[in-house]
Amino acid sequence: VTVSVANSGGSPTSPYMYGIMFEDINQSGDGGLYAELISNRAFQNQSLKSWSAVGDSTVTLDTTTPLSWALPRSAKVKSGKGKTAGLKNSGYWGIDVKKADTYTGSFYSYGAYKGNFKASLVSDITNQTLASTKIKSKSVADSWTQHTFELHPAKNAANSNNSFVLEFTPCKETELKFNLISLFPPTYKNRPNGMRRDLMEKLAELKPSFLRIPGGNNLEGNFAGNHWSWDSTIGPLEQRPGRMGVWEYDNTDGLGLVEYMHWAEDLDVEVVLAVPAGLYLNGDVVPESELGPFVEDALNELEFLKGDISTPYGALRAKLGHPKPWDIKFVEVGNEDNLWGGIDSYKSYRLKIFYDAIKAKYPDIFIFSSTDEFTYKESGRDYHKYTRPDYSVSQFTLFDNWTTTHPVIIGEYATIQNNTGKLEDTNWDNPKNAWSNWIGSVAEAVFLLGAERNADKIWGTCFAPLLQNLNNYQWAPDLISFSANPADTTLSVSYPIIKLFSSARITHTLPTTSKEKPNFGPLYYAAGRGADSSYILKAAVYNSTNSEDVPVNVHFDGLKHGAKATLTVLTAPDGGWAKNTPGHGDAVKETVKHLTVGKGGHVEFSLPDLSVAVLIAGNK
Ligand code: AHR
Numbered sequence: 001v002t003v004s005v006a007n008s009g010g011s012p013t014s015p016y017m018y019g020i021m022f023e024d025i026n027q028s029g030d031g032g033l034y035a036e037l038i039s040n041r042a043f044q045n046q047s048l049k050s051w052s053a054v055g056d057s058t059v060t061l062d063t064t065t066p067l068s069w070a071l072p073r074s075a076k077v078k079s080g081k082g083k084t085a086g087l088k089n090s091g092y093w094g095i096d097v098k099k100a101d102t103y104t105g106s107f108y109s110y111g112a113y114k115g116n117f118k119a120s121l122v123s124d125i126t127n128q129t130l131a132s133t134k135i136k137s138k139s140v141a142d143s144w145t146q147h148t149f150e151l152h153p154a155k156n157a158a159n160s161n162n163s164f165v166l167e168f169t170p171c172k173e174t175e176l177k178f179n180l181i182s183l184f185p186p187t188y189k190n191r192p193n194g195m196r197r198d199l200m201e202k203l204a205e206l207k208p209s210f211l212r213i214p215g216g217n218n219l220e221g222n223f224a225g226n227h228w229s230w231d232s233t234i235g236p237l238e239q240r241p242g243r244m245g246v247w248e249y250d251n252t253d254g255l256g257l258v259e260y261m262h263w264a265e266d267l268d269v270e271v272v273l274a275v276p277a278g279l280y281l282n283g284d285v286v287p288e289s290e291l292g293p294f295v296e297d298a299l300n301e302l303e304f305l306k307g308d309i310s311t312p313y314g315a316l317r318a319k320l321g322h323p324k325p326w327d328i329k330f331v332e333v334g335n336e337d338n339l340w341g342g343i344d345s346y347k348s349y350r351l352k353i354f355y356d357a358i359k360a361k362y363p364d365i366f367i368f369s370s371t372d373e374f375t376y377k378e379s380g381r382d383y384h385k386y387t388r389p390d391y392s393v394s395q396f397t398l399f400d401n402w403t404t405t406h407p408v409i410i411g412e413y414a415t416i417q418n419n420t421g422k423l424e425d426t427n428w429d430n431p432k433n434a435w436s437n438w439i440g441s442v443a444e445a446v447f448l449l450g451a452e453r454n455a456d457k458i459w460g461t462c463f464a465p466l467l468q469n470l471n472n473y474q475w476a477p478d479l480i481s482f483s484a485n486p487a488d489t490t491l492s493v494s495y496p497i498i499k500l501f502s503s504a505r506i507t508h509t510l511p512t513t514s515k516e517k518p519n520f521g522p523l524y525y526a527a528g529r530g531a532d533s534s535y536i537l538k539a540a541v542y543n544s545t546n547s548e549d550v551p552v553n554v555h556f557d558g559l560k561h562g563a564k565a566t567l568t569v570l571t572a573p574d575g576g577w578a579k580n581t582p583g584h585g586d587a588v589k590e591t592v593k594h595l596t597v598g599k600g601g602h603v604e605f606s607l608p609d610l611s612v613a614v615l616i617a618g619n620k
Contacts, residue, residue, distance in 0.1 A: 001550055002515050005527040005537065007557035010509035013455030013528065014407065016209040016270065018502035021412060021462040023216030024255070025247045025475055028467035031092030032482065034255035035196045037103070037183045038164060039092045043073035044242035045250045052088050054167055056080030059087050067108055067144050067179040070232075070241035074110065074179040079170030086167030087178065090124070093471035094160035094484035096185070097121050097130045103151040104184050107166060109139040110177040115169045119149050124161040130154065137168070139176065151183070160485035180237060189266045193237070193254060198486045199467070204267055206495070207502045210460055211264050212272040212332070212411055217246045217281055219274050219335045224284045227276035230257045230301040235320060246281060247474045261305070261326050270329055272409065272460075275301065277334030277350050277370065279342035288349040295357045302328060302362060330366050331358060332382060332411070338371035351376045368409055368459075375406040380459055384412040387426050389443035389576075390419045393542050396450035396524055402457045410451060412464035414494070415440030416477060436477040438587065438610060439576030441494040445540040445612045446524045448501060452538060453526035455509050463494060470582065481582065488582045496570055496588045497612050504614045506536050510558075522609070523550050530616065535559055537615040544609040547575070551606045556617065559601035565617035567593045567605055576610050 024030065031039065039050035043061060053059040058078045066072035079085035097103075105119055120132035131153040138145045164183055168176060187194030188201070214228050221227035232241055233256025245251040264271045275298040278286030286294060300313050305326045307314030314325065333354040337346040346369075355367050355376050368380040375381050385395065392415050402408065416432040419439075433440070444463070451458040468478035470488060479498075481490040506528035513519075522544040530536045535556045544550050559565075569591045572578035578587035597603050597617055607613050 001523045001552050003525060003527070003537070003552065003554040004513045005535065005554065005556045006511045009511045010528060011456035012508050013452070013506050014459045016460035017452065017455060017458070017505060018206065018208055018498060019210035019212060019269065019272070019460045019462045020203060020206065020208045020466055021212040021216070021464045022466050023214055023218040024245050024251050025216060025218060025465050026467060026473035026478060027092065027249065027469035027471070028465065029255040030249070030252050031472070032467050032469050033195050033199050034259070035184050035187045035194055036252070036254055037091050037095050037185065038089050038181050041182050041252065042067075042071045042180045042237070042242070043075065044071070044252055046073065048075065050090050051075060053077070054086035054088055054165060055082040055084050057082070057085035062177055065110055065144075065177060068238040070239050071179055074177040076175060076177045079174045083169065084167045085170050085174065086165060089164045089181065091163065092469070092484055095121060095162045095164060096160045096484050096486060097153050097157035097162050098185070099153050099156045101153070101185050103131065103153075105151060105182060106146060106148045107181040108144045108146050108179045109137070110144050111139055111175055112141040113137045113139040113168060113174060113176055115171070117147065118167045119151060120165045121151055121153060121162055122165055123157060124163055125159070130157050130162060144179070160483065182237070191262050191266070193259060195259070195263060198489060199480065199482060200266070202480055202489070202491065206499050208267060208269050210270045210272050210330070210462075211260070211267070212409070212462055213260050213274065215274060215335055216464070217335065219276055220246070221276070221280050222246045223280050223282050226280065229276075230297070230304070233257050234304070249472065257301070257304070258320065258322065272330040272332055272368070273328055274332040274335055274370070275354065277337060277346070277354060279334055279337055279340060279346070279350070281340055283341045285342060285345045288353070291350065291353055295353055298354060299357060299361060302331070302358065302365070306362065328365065330368065332368040332370055332409070334370040336370055336384060338373045343371070343373060346371070347374050351379065355379055372408065378405070380407040380409060382409050382411040385410070385447070386412070386414050386416045388417045388419055388424060389415050389440045390423050391425050392440070392443035393446045393524070394423060395447050396520060399450055399454040399457050402454065404456050407457060407459040409459045410461040413444065413447065413461065414463055414477060415443050432476060434476050435579040435581055436492040436494045437576065438493050438572035438574070438578040441492070441497055442540055442542050442576070442610050442612055444494055445497045445501070446542050449524050449526045449538055449540060452501070452506060453509060455506065463498060490580050490582045490585045493572060493578060493580050493588050496590065500568060500570060500612065500614055501538060504530060504536055504538065504616055506530055506538070523552065523607070532618065533620075534616050534618045538613070539607065539615075540612045541607045541609050547609040549606040549608050551604070553602060553604045554615065556597070556601045556603070559597045559617055560619050561597060561599050561601070563597040563617055563619045565595040565597055565603050565615055567595055567613060567615045569593070569607060570612040571608050571610070
C-alpha cells in the first residue's frame with residue numbers, strides 16, 4: 001500500500017482525543033478505585049453484609065441512635081461469655097496487606113466502655129494476625145465518639161484473603177454500637193479519602209486528557225428520584241447518605257464530586273461533567289413544568305465547582321477546604337437521552353432548558369448533548385457504540401461527512417460481541433464477550449483512526465466501561481479488571497492500543513492520498529503533525545487477504561532524506577482470538593523498529609494482519 005502524506009492542509013485536532021469515562025459500575029468505585037477497604041462501612045447496604053461477629057458476641061443492625069441524618073444504621077455488638085467481642089469485615093472480597101504500607105483507620109463507637117479497642121488485619125486462611133493495634137477507648141454512654149488508629153503490618157500477607165477485625169474486652173455484659181468503620185491504605189498522591197494507587201497508575205499511563213463522569217446509566221437513576229445527586233456526595237462522610245446505584249449495589253458516595261475533581265487534578269485532565277437531565281431508566285421523564293429544580297441543581301453544582309467564595313455554593317466549597325474554584329469547561333446534559341423513551345422530551349424541551357440556563361450563567365462552558373441524534377444551538381453531541389469487530393471497522397468513514405459545528409465526544413465505545421459472518425451490529429439479546437479479544441480491539445483501533453482523521457469533528461474518545469471488579473460485575477468486557485489482590489489486575493488487549501494512540505497525539509491532521517482503490521482496507525490510517533514538529537502515521541491492518549503482511553510505503557512531503565523514524569507495532573497471537581485474562585495478561589506484543597527515511601521522504605515497512613502501528617518521524 002502506498003500512502004502519501006501532504007505537508008499542508010488538514011486541520012488542527014482536538015487536544016482531548018483520548019480520555020477516560022467513569023461511572024460506578026462493576027464495583028469500580030466502591031470496592032475498586034475508591035481505596036476504602038471496609039465494605040459496607042456505614043451499613044448503607046441496609047444490612048450487615050460483609051460483617052460477622054467475633055467469638056460468641058452477636059451483631060445486629062440498630063437504628064435507635066443514628067450517627068447522623070445520613071447514616072442512621074449502626075452495628076450493635078453484644079458480648080457473650082467470651083473474653084473478647086467485636087465484629088469482623090471481609091473487605092471487598094478480601095483485603096490486600098503490605099508490610100511497606102501504613103493503614104489509616106477510624107470508627108465511631110456508642111456506649112460506655114473504659115478498656116482498649118483492638119483493631120487488626122488477620123488472614124482468613126491461617127487466622128494469623130498481620131497487623132494489630134490497641135486504641136484507648138473514649139467511648140461514652142449516650143453519644144457517638146470517633147477513634148482513629150494506624151496499622152503497620154509486620155509482613156506482606158501471602159494473599160488477599162484477609163479481614164479487618166475490631167474487638168473490645170467486655171466487662172460483664174457489654175453492648176456497644178459501631179458505625180463508619182473505615183480503613184485506607186496509602187492512596188494515590190496521598191489524598192485523604194483517596195484512590196487506589198495501582199489502578200490510578202494504570203489510568204495515568206493512558207495519558208488521558210479528560211474524565212467523563214459520573215455516568216453512564218448511574219447518573220440517570222432507575223426511577224424518579226434515584227439519579228446521582230451531587231450534593232449528597234460532598235462534605236464529611238458522616239453527611240453522605242449513599243444511594244442504591246443502578247448497577248445492583250449500594251454506592252457509599254465516598255467517591256463523590258470533590259474526589260472526582262481531585263482525581264482530575266491528579267491526572268491533569270479536564271472534566272466532562274454530566275448532569276442529570278430528568279430521564280430515568282424506567283422511562284420516567286420529568287415534565288417541562290417540573291424540570292426547574294433539576295436545572296437549578298445543575299446550576300448549583302456548577303456554582304459549587306466554579307463559583308467564587310462570595311457565592312453561596314462557592315462558599316460551601318471553601319468551607320469544605322477548597323477556596324480555589326475548579327475550572328469546569330465541559331458539561332453533558334444527561335446520558336443517552338435517545339434511549340428509554342427520552343428522545344421526544346429531550347428534543348422538545350429538556351436539552352434546551354439546561355443549555356440556555358447553563359449558557360446564560362456560564363457562557364464559557366461547552367455543552368454536549370447526550371446523543372448524536374439531537375443538537376441544540378452550538379451544543380456538541382455524544383456518540384456511543386458497543387458493537388462487533390466488522391461493524392466497528394465499517395464505522396471508519398462514519399464521521400467523514402459530519403459537521404464541525406457540533407463536535408462529537410465518543411463517550412462510550414467497545415466491541416463486545418464477535419463477528420457473525422454478516423455485517424451486524426450488537427444483538428442485545430446475545431451475551432457479551434467476557435474479555436475483549438484482539439480482533440475486536442484492532443477493529444476499535446480502526447474506528448479510532450476514523451475519529452482521528454476527522455479530528456476537527458471529534459472532540460474526544462473514551463472506552464467503556466473502564467473498570468471491572470472481578471468479584472462483582474454487571475458488564476464485560478472492560479478495559480481494566482481487578483480484585484483486592486493487585487496481582488489479578490488485567491489490562492484488556494484494547495488497553496495497549498489506547499495507550500499507544502494516546503501517547504502519540506496528532507496535533508494537526510495532514511491529508512493523505514493513496515494509489516490503491518479503495519483507499520482504505522485492509523490498511524486503515526490517519527496522519528498528521530505531532531508535538532516537536534514530528535510527523536505521525538497511525539495505522540491498523542484488519543483482515544488482509546490470506547492474512548498476509550501488508551507492505552507499506554509511506555511518503556511524507558515534509559520529511560527529509562535521512563530523517564529518523566520509530567515504528568511501534570502491536571500484534572497478538574491466535575488469529576485475533578487472543579485476550580488477556582487474570583494471570584495471563586501479556587497477549588499483546590510490542591515491537592519497536594528504528595528506521596531511516598529514504599529519498600523523497602519515503603519510509604517502508606510491512607505490517608502483519610491484525611496489527612496496530614504508530615510511526616513517528618522527525619527531521620531533527
Ligand atoms: O457502559 C455501560 C453502560 O452502557 C452505560 O452506563 C450506559 O451509558 C451505556 O448504555
